[in-house]
Amino acid sequence: MEEVVLEDVYKIYTVGMQKVYALNGVSLKVDKGESVAIMGPSGSGKSTLLNMIGCLDKPTRGRVLIDRVDTSQLGDDELTRLRREKIGFIFQQYNLIPTLTALENVELPMIFRGLNVRKREERAKELLEKVGLEREMDRKPTELSGGQQQRVAIARALANNPAILLCDEPTGNLDTKSGEIIMEILTNLNKEEGVTLVIVTHDPAISGYAKRIIRIRDGKIVEGDT
Numbered sequence: 397m398e399e400v401v402l403e404d405v406y407k408i409y410t411v412g413m414q415k416v417y418a419l420n421g422v423s424l425k426v427d428k429g430e431s432v433a434i435m436g437p438s439g440s441g442k443s444t445l446l447n448m449i450g451c452l453d454k455p456t457r458g459r460v461l462i463d464r465v466d467t468s469q470l471g472d473d474e475l476t477r478l479r480r481e482k483i484g485f486i487f488q489q490y491n492l493i494p495t496l497t498a499l500e501n502v503e504l505p506m507i508f509r510g511l512n513v514r515k516r517e518e519r520a521k522e523l524l525e526k527v528g529l530e531r532e533m534d535r536k537p538t539e540l541s542g543g544q545q546q547r548v549a550i551a552r553a554l555a556n557n558p559a560i561l562l563c564d565e566p567t568g569n570l571d572t573k574s575g576e577i578i579m580e581i582l583t584n585l586n587k588e589e590g591v592t593l594v595i596v597t598h599d600p601a602i603s604g605y606a607k608r609i610i611r612i613r614d615g616k617i618v619e620g621d622t
């Protein structure tokens with residue numbers, strides 16, 4: 397079943413007198429449970445594309461549909477709710493809150509959703525165990541390695557049970573071994589729980605984990621769209 401559909405999407409930035417076509421007519425379908433790697437050179441539009449899929453940003457032209465809902469028709473509150481309920485994000489820089497412990501970081505999205513203290517603590521612990529951090533729950537980000545911080549970020553992204561997990565260079569700051577651990581966690585989520593996985597990377601070793609590779613160049617998909 398089609399979960400994500402992009403129809404002729406453009407993202408045009410105006411910088412001074414110049415127009416930058418970050419996305420130049422992109423059409424794309426991703427089915428539920430797929431695992432997709434988005435590859436392309438620096439500046440080709442990978443992050444812009446991921447942000448469109450995740451409804452973090454609106455296209456200049458074209459449509460983004462999530463579960464057949466045309467997101468251009470949604471108001472800000474509805475869009476926020478759709479993101480919170482369906483989509484998880486993982487970034488290269490982890491984006492954890494430095495003053496909070498691993499456990500508190502993972503609890504945060506559940507606070508926004510209004511879950512009670514007991515329930516969210518229980519679920520946060522469960523998720524941290526799942527990513528192998530049962531002994532590091534009370535540490536702050538600076539007291540964790542890069543790979544461990546990224547595992548906290550994965551647990552946090554899973555807090556609200558997203559159907560779609562969007563990852564922008566999730567292993568970009570990690571050594572090979574830590575990167576492999578992260579990729580194994582992500583691949584397992586896809587295989588065992590059917591989470592749809594879209595990973596931006598320029599590392600061919602990472603793209604090997606995905607079933608389908610989409611190549612993008614100058615804001616256009618040159619391979620892998622269907």
Ligand SMILES: Nc1ncnc2c1ncn2[C@@H]1O[C@H](COP(=O)(O)OP(=O)(O)OP(=O)(O)O)[C@@H](O)[C@H]1O
Nearest residue numbers: 409411416417418437438439440441442443444445
């Ligand atoms: N806010 C912005 N304002 C103006 N131009 C932007 C903005 N964001 C991105 N761009 C431009 O859009 C194009 C695509 O950027 P994008 O970040 O999507 O590339 P990328 O493929 O993710 O690159 P990288 O591999 O370096 O992360 C680039 O030319 C970039 O300079």
Ligand SMILES: [Mg+2]
Nearest residue numbers: 442443444564
């Ligand atoms: Mg990028």
